[in-house]
Amino acid sequence: xxxxxxxxxxxxxxxxxxxxxxxxxxxxxxxxxxxxxxxxxxxxxxxxxxxxxxxxxxxxxxxxxxxxxxxxxxxxxxxxxxxxxxxxxxxxxxxxxxxxxxxxxxxxxxxxxx
Amino acid sequence: xxxxxxxxxxxxxxxxxxxxxxxxxxxxxxxxxxxxxxxxxxxxxxxxxxxxxxxxxxxxxxxxxxxxxxxxxxxxxxxxxxxxxxxxxxxxxxxxxxxxxxxxxxxxxxxxxxxxx
Numbered sequence: 001x002x003x004x005x006x007x008x009x010x011x012x013x014x015x016x017x018x019x020x021x022x023x024x025x026x027x028x029x030x031x032x033x034x035x036x037x038x039x040x041x042x043x044x045x046x047x048x049x050x051x052x053x054x055x056x057x058x059x060x061x062x063x064x065x066x067x068x069x070x071x072x073x074x075x076x077x078x079x080x081x082x083x084x085x086x087x088x089x090x091x092x093x094x095x096x097x098x099x100x101x102x103x104x105x106x107x108x109x110x111x112x113x114x
Numbered sequence: 115x116x117x118x119x120x121x122x123x124x125x126x127x128x129x130x131x132x133x134x135x136x137x138x139x140x141x142x143x144x145x146x147x148x149x150x151x152x153x154x155x156x157x158x159x160x161x162x163x164x165x166x167x168x169x170x171x172x173x174x175x176x177x178x179x180x181x182x183x184x185x186x187x188x189x190x191x192x193x194x195x196x197x198x199x200x201x202x203x204x205x206x207x208x209x210x211x212x213x214x215x216x217x218x219x220x221x222x223x224x225x226x227x228x229x230x231x
Contacts, residue, residue: 002161033218042223043205048216056216088157092219097212099147100166103219105159 006106018079025093038087120222137206148189154202
């Protein structure tokens with residue numbers, strides 16, 4: 001158990017819908033990262049928050065947004081869902097942003113868009 | 115551009131034997147971290163081992179060791195005494211300083227390891 005929790009574990013929804021994925025980082029970790037894993041794109045960085053502030057954006061679509069709350073949990077919002085959004089979404093956390101710090105991953109949310 | 119390359123899409127190893135999974139990386143930053151993660155069929159990403167760019171010695175964690183050759187920009191994972199439970203996808207990843215997109219991880223394409231009884 002990495003100490004990072006993600007809910008829900010599985011999500012099945014229809015095209016055009018909106019979903020929210022939730023992540024709670026490990027105790028003491030200030031940095032939260034969201035990644036998407038799909039068969040064709042592999043593991044891709046989406047967005048990062050540090051102590052409540054957005055710090056970096058990767059290949060995140062405009063239909064996707066995220067935030068980190070004062071208690072440091074984070075939510076990833078996916079809207080106007082398309083079939084291609086079906087993927088495994090991971091949240092990872094680390095103490096800070098240094099390259100020496102390990103990112104610990106949550107169990108992931110498996111999203112299926114029908 | 116930063117890049118991680120894993121050239122072995124799939125590998126087989128006999129139970130109790132050692133296996134080496136290859137990883138090469140490319141970066142122009144002198145400060146970076148190299149990580150290996152295991153992803154079993156259940157899907158979770160499990161941290162295995164870390165090597166820092168300034169570390170003089172190769173990292174070891176139980177049956178896992180990292181063969182770090184900085185000049186060749188390689189960070190191969192060695193699993194000794196393979197077990198059936200080692201069958202999984204293995205990802206090599208690199209993390210750069212925060213000014214490079216907040217210290218995100220860059221992943222290779224992964225190597226699927228199958229351990230034969």
